Amino acid sequence: MTEFKAFSKMKELMTNYYIEAKTTKEKPIAWITSGAPVEFLFAMDIIPIYPENYAAMCAASHQSVELMEAAEQAGFSQDICAYARTDFGADITQGGPAAGLPPPHFLLCSTNICKTVIKWYEVVARKYNVPLFIVDTPFLHEGLNKDLIDYTVTQFRDLEDFLSEFIGRPFDRDRFYEVLALSQEAAEHWRRMLYLGKTVPSPFNSLDSFIHLGPIVTLRGTKECVDYYKLLYEEVAERAEKKIGSIPEERYRVLWDNLPVWFKMRRLERFFEEKKCTLVVTTYANSWGGMSNYQVEEEGDPYELLAASYLDVYINWGFEERIKYLAQLMDEFCLTGFVMHSNRSCKPYSVGMYRLQEEVSKLTARPGVVIEADQNDPRIYSDAQVETRLEAFIESMDSI
């Protein structure tokens, strides 16, 4: 990974966050999906816990296989999302980093990232006998409209009532607005940092952004999160200004679509570096530059703005929008090609991917490749197969 001074700060932040979550006696714990409106929880002093983030940590530290096997032993099919299986396994064995997650008092799930989370959280709700609140965010087949925003806002109001009843005091709207502002500020630092990838050579690579995602997913809405991304932005901006690239010699610049292959980060990093290829931008990391990111002081109902920002995310878009966005990133970041990870675990991200590749290639006149892999399950990953495809793809690109 590119060496950033901010990295130690992130480790400290994430460690403190997990220690508080594991040891707190006062604060309620809510398990929450990565695309759910966490701001409502921080406004009520509830600690959000992200099973997805935890599952990724398990895979990155090469612990996911034994956990998934424990879940499969308990009857969960290998066909279901590997994040869910990893978490079920950690729950059954109390294994994984920090020996599993603190038990939830309730669950908050939003369908803007996938519909699978409903089933996943139903299993958790039944296991722990806790309430499950679902924010149903409709898929944007043909863009965002007022009806979809209104529908989502009504659920935010219900969520406030739910939290108020659960905690036993009125929903703290003043605190909520403060949290919204912090959330927006952190997301904006993150977005600006990611867009520094437009610099040639790119001052960071996407494997770095996957690693530095932790706080924007788990802690957006806190002051610590803002401070961290400000620090990271400044460090990356300095590198961009001095034209320090993430790899010694950058000949190819590519986009990565879909989640990372968490258990192959190091190997893929070495592979791309040897080929003088930088992964510059990803649709995945970009998503958290959009969620919660709007001007709070702008005229307009903050609830509507928040609803729009949570609905309007890449994985919740129809094909036309995805194609346009991918082509736009290809141009804005001066890319020579793109890599699409057909991810067995993440069906909504992967379905139709070969068609997307064809369309984006046609539109941009640049090559793309689809690799078959999984975000968390090394048992279905083949180094030779993936790397052979990537090699052929890199050879087909024109260098910068």
Next chain:
Amino acid sequence: MVDDDFANGWRIVSKGELQVEDLVEGVTEFLFNPAPCCCIYNPENDRHPYLVDKVKGAEADGVLFWYIKFCEPDAFDRPQLMGRLKEEDIPSATIDVELSMTTFDAVKTRINAFCEILEG
């Protein structure tokens, strides 16, 4: 086989006529009731007590789960459903099926083994 809970079996057959006076209400009612489906989240119509009641009502000795790849909603539900049946002393087993399967010998063996368990 004395009863079923297939999505294209009892779950459809058990539905009444679609009420058209208030179409939105009618469609909602039609989707959510009476048989709960793994694809629809409705805690007020829980699959667990529903299935236990259905087994008892049909005086069935056990339950065979018929998992067709890649029905993720069903795959998520099944382990806990089987656990619930076990609590009620109702034996159950799973058969994995792919739509592209052409030989069913393994399935037959599994069903035979399950029947032997039921016969005690």
